[in-house]
Amino acid sequence: MTKPGPFQNRTPIVLASGSPRRRELLSDLGLTFDVHPSPLDEPSPEPGETPAAYVLRMAELKTLDVATRFRGATVIGADTxxxxxxxxxxxxxxxxxxxxMLTALSGATHQVVTGFCVVLPDGRTLSEAVSTDVDMRTSTEGELMSYIETGEPMDKAGAYAIQGVGTFLVTAIRGSYTNVVGLPVARVLEVLLASGIITPGRG
Known part of the structure; x- marks a missing residue:
């Protein structure tokens, strides 16, 4: 899967996630990649585990699982x-x-934390957690129920999608927008460029 974009990859890339949002974000960069989500179940947070530690653990769990089947490729995974x-x-x-969830978030500021993990072709693992503050408008129960009836919240962390119908819930963000969507593109890009996995241009 590929479309014109500002970057190209120098090694095969595997996305260890079935998220359509993450697929679109990588595709927008011009990268070619295969999609192979990990079948592993996600355990609950451990007592005292911070959100950043939890999403990093989940991202690493899924990415390393997929990487065992695609040695020599760059494997990218994330958890939000x-x-x-x-x-x-x-x-x-x-x-x-x-x-x-939506009632608790209504009228409040919360954080969206995404952990991403990159397994390089030589086996090195690079991972990081990125946090974005999100302000939500105060919504009525009727509004929230109507939103739930669209079906969109049911496969989204926190039960909303900032890039979808749920955009009406958000009044402001501070930090990476794509992080809220599911992948902190700027940071992932920096890691891939620094590692020589991708380069600018299509030539």
């Missing part, structure tokens, strides 16, 4: 969580769970 205070929000388990 929505964090409100001490509460780490993953994907909702039900519509009531989605309503509970």
């Amino acid at each position: 969580a929505v964090v409100l205070g001490e509460r780490i929000m993953g994907k909702p388990r039900s519509r009531l769970d989605a309503l509970d």
